[in-house]
Amino acid sequence: MVLVKRTKTWANTESAVADDIDHPSESLQVHAVDNETEELKDKLSNLQKGKNRSFFKTGRFLFPLGMIVGTLLGFAFVEPQDIQDIHSHVSLLMDEYDINLPQLPGLDFSRVEAEWTRLRSNIPELWKFNNDGREFQVGESMKDRGLTAQHPVILIPGVVSTGLESWSTTPDYRPFFRQKMWGGFNMLSQVTFNKEKWIAAMMLDPITGLDPPGAKIRAAEGIDAASAFVQGYWIWAKIVENLAVVNYDTNNLYLAPYDWRLSYYNLEERDGYFSKLKTTIEGLRHRQRKKVVIAAHSMGSTVLLYFFKWVESPLHGGGGPNWVEDNVEAYISIAGTHLGVAKAMAAFLSGEMKDTVQMNPAGAYVLERFFSRNERQKLFRSWAGSASMWIKGGDTIWGNATHAPDDDYNATYSHGELIAFRHSVATSLESSGDNVQNMTAAEAGTWILQHTPSSFQKMMATNYSCGIERDEKKLIQNDFDPTKWSNPLETRLPNAPSMKIYCVYGHGKETERSYWYARGAYEQDDNFADGSDPECVEPSAEGCSSPRAPLDMPLSRKSWIDAEYTNDTISPKVRNGVKMGEGDGTVSLLSLGAMCVEGWKRPRWNPAGIKITTVELPHRPIPSIPRGGANTSDHVDILGSTGVNEIILKVATGVGHEIEDNYVSNIQEYSRKIQWD
Numbered sequence: 001m002v003l004v005k006r007t008k009t010w011a012n013t014e015s016a017v018a019d020d021i022d023h024p025s026e027s028l029q030v031h032a033v034d035n036e037t038e039e040l041k042d043k044l045s046n047l048q049k050g051k052n053r054s055f056f057k058t059g060r061f062l063f064p065l066g067m068i069v070g071t072l073l074g075f076a077f078v079e080p081q082d083i084q085d086i087h088s089h090v091s092l093l094m095d096e097y098d099i100n101l102p103q104l105p106g107l108d109f110s111r112v113e114a115e116w117t118r119l120r121s122n123i124p125e126l127w128k129f130n131n132d133g134r135e136f137q138v139g140e141s142m143k144d145r146g147l148t149a150q151h152p153v154i155l156i157p158g159v160v161s162t163g164l165e166s167w168s169t170t171p172d173y174r175p176f177f178r179q180k181m182w183g184g185f186n187m188l189s190q191v192t193f194n195k196e197k198w199i200a201a202m203m204l205d206p207i208t209g210l211d212p213p214g215a216k217i218r219a220a221e222g223i224d225a226a227s228a229f230v231q232g233y234w235i236w237a238k239i240v241e242n243l244a245v246v247n248y249d250t251n252n253l254y255l256a257p258y259d260w261r262l263s264y265y266n267l268e269e270r271d272g273y274f275s276k277l278k279t280t281i282e283g284l285r286h287r288q289r290k291k292v293v294i295a296a297h298s299m300g301s302t303v304l305l306y307f308f309k310w311v312e313s314p315l316h317g318g319g320g321p322n323w324v325e326d327n328v329e330a331y332i333s334i335a336g337t338h339l340g341v342a343k344a345m346a347a348f349l350s351g352e353m354k355d356t357v358q359m360n361p362a363g364a365y366v367l368e369r370f371f372s373r374n375e376r377q378k379l380f381r382s383w384a385g386s387a388s389m390w391i392k393g394g395d396t397i398w399g400n401a402t403h404a405p406d407d408d409y410n411a412t413y414s415h416g417e418l419i420a421f422r423h424s425v426a427t428s429l430e431s432s433g434d435n436v437q438n439m440t441a442a443e444a445g446t447w448i449l450q451h452t453p454s455s456f457q458k459m460m461a462t463n464y465s466c467g468i469e470r471d472e473k474k475l476i477q478n479d480f481d482p483t484k485w486s487n488p489l490e491t492r493l494p495n496a497p498s499m500k501i502y503c504v505y506g507h508g509k510e511t512e513r514s515y516w517y518a519r520g521a522y523e524q525d526d527n528f529a530d531g532s533d534p535e536c537v538e539p540s541a542e543g544c545s546s547p548r549a550p551l552d553m554p555l556s557r558k559s560w561i562d563a564e565y566t567n568d569t570i571s572p573k574v575r576n577g578v579k580m581g582e583g584d585g586t587v588s589l590l591s592l593g594a595m596c597v598e599g600w601k602r603p604r605w606n607p608a609g610i611k612i613t614t615v616e617l618p619h620r621p622i623p624s625i626p627r628g629g630a631n632t633s634d635h636v637d638i639l640g641s642t643g644v645n646e647i648i649l650k651v652a653t654g655v656g657h658e659i660e661d662n663y664v665s666n667i668q669e670y671s672r673k674i675q676w677d
Helices: 009-022 024-052 059-076 080-096 110-121 132-144 184-193 195-202 239-243 264-271 273-288 298-311 322-327 342-350 362-371 373-382 392-399 424-430 441-450 454-463 472-481 589-597 640-654 667-672
Strands: 154-157 164-166 181-183 216-221 228-231 253-255 290-299 327-336 500-507 512-523 557-561 577-582 611-618
Touching: 110 264, 132 239, 154 273, 154 298, 181 184, 181 195, 184 195, 184 228, 195 373, 253 667, 264 273, 264 298, 264 454, 273 290, 273 298, 290 298, 290 640, 290 667, 298 322, 298 327, 322 327, 327 640, 342 373, 342 512, 342 557, 362 441, 392 441, 392 589, 441 454, 500 589, 500 640, 589 611, 589 667, 611 640
Parallel strands: 154 253, 154 290, 290 327, 327 500, 500 611
Antiparallel strands: 164 181, 164 216, 512 557, 512 577
């Protein structure tokens, strides 16, 4: 019996059935011929496509090529000691699973190691991901000068460089016990093959801001926790290596990792982070009989500013007004997020940033299918710690509707409009009855809160303040208000006249500064009270009422970066809906340098007159080196640059006075345009 595919459609089912009943054999023959004809056409079409398509675009070429490249990249991360251990690992696995194989002759891996070392030494620079001996050169040059360790050093990492590991023993998370959930190849594996469980473990409780039921993630400890994100992708490793050359080790060098997901209040409440940091600094000060040098990167700079006020507060650290003066020699801010990051605003609003919208269409499709905007939104909004990077100072710092301090003189559009809509989009929205307009930083902040659940709004209100305070009496009062401590515009630097501050950051890499947005249909959040049609949460006998958000701001339309809009001919350049500005590729120039150049030069924010030295490092990467080489100033890669390593070692070895201001951008001009007074 032969089954034949019907060619009739569902639209004419009745006539098809009647024809088949009247002429069964004839119908089968006709359908068979039609079916064979269609199959023949498909084969001819596929054959023709195959002829027209280049061999290099076929799966027969691309699949083996991908395997070869992946294998080579894998070998690039292999160390010689890994090869030596292969035999012992295989033997151990066979013993564990009781696998008996014929006895193999003894293998001498020394020759394999020698050949592997020779092979790696001949690999072009482009493929060298691991150490090649240049990492210690800065330390060696300092040692040749007779410089050696003077001040104990504490390193405070940022988001990327702080590893997080699981300590949960519940059945759902037990397989992850003591494994990296942030950082390391295990994270990549979990995100790829166990995404839902990874998200559930990494997401914090939206109400308490602490661990969700069953999950327990903590910051990984030790210098290794932030030396590399994954094997071969160094972070603090270069700095540690150079410090070691001038006699630093675990006795006078300490890494202070933290769970960057937590709000600063919960960082102390759950982990006692600031108490441990205070005790560590005091211990190093006592043992080494020298004040401590603290180097903080990215978000770590904001954490340290918060710590300075916490440790002075009689209600918190209890160190008193002279604690920082007595214990801290210098503070080195590396690519500090002093006034916030524009990409944080976009991440909280729509789960997007430059990195996600500037992917090629295939990559963007895969990302959206695998890790959607809604999933990224919920994850970002649960991380109260990252909300500390909300941009600060409003329109005073970031500009108004007509101009911004860092606008080009011939700018087509102003960065002052942090979130804007194209004219065609705005017109269509207005015609649909949706009131939409371009927004400055202050207006955008309010609008973003309108699009977030009440739990996020409450978290922001109870942990952070993002304005600017010029009244000196109120600034004194803010010394006792923890919500102000992460904002340098609303709090004062510590009473430490002999402490030195070094602001070190990169410049010359295009950085996302403002955005073009689009809007769509109304959306409903998991919190029904915040949706466009609120529902009752706790109905009562007297009636039904829905709780409103703390700021009385219900959610409205779905919003996303207008990734279809690109224009490189105007100023600022627009790429996939992102208006590009100046900075280090992640943090805008205003956030990196405005406080250092102008803000902290004013007594109201720096009453002790702490000396501020600003060093801008130009971004001059070497194209043949994947991470840019010794002169890169990318936000993360700057940790391996010669400039940053020299500054840290000079301060640590007691010759920080050799460091002088160095400017390569127009930050001084931009800062003078800000209405500080």
